[in-house]
Amino acid sequence: MNVSPLARNPVEELLLVHIPRLVSAYYTETPMRRLLEEAQAMVSAALADQEGG
Secondary structure (H helix, E strand, O other), X not given: OOOOOOOOOOXXXXXXXOHHHHHHHHHHOOOOHHHHXXXXXXXXXXXHHHHHO
C-alpha cells in the first residue's frame, strides 16, 4: 500500500472544504442558464444523430 506524500504533514488550507458553505450552495444556487441550454442542445443533437443513422 502506497503512503500519500501528504501524510504526517499539516493540511494546506487550499485542500480544506468549508462544509456549511458547500451545503448552502447545493440548496440555494441554480445552474447557469447558458450551460443548461448547451446541455439540452447536445442531447438534442445526439438524439437526432441516433434517429438519422
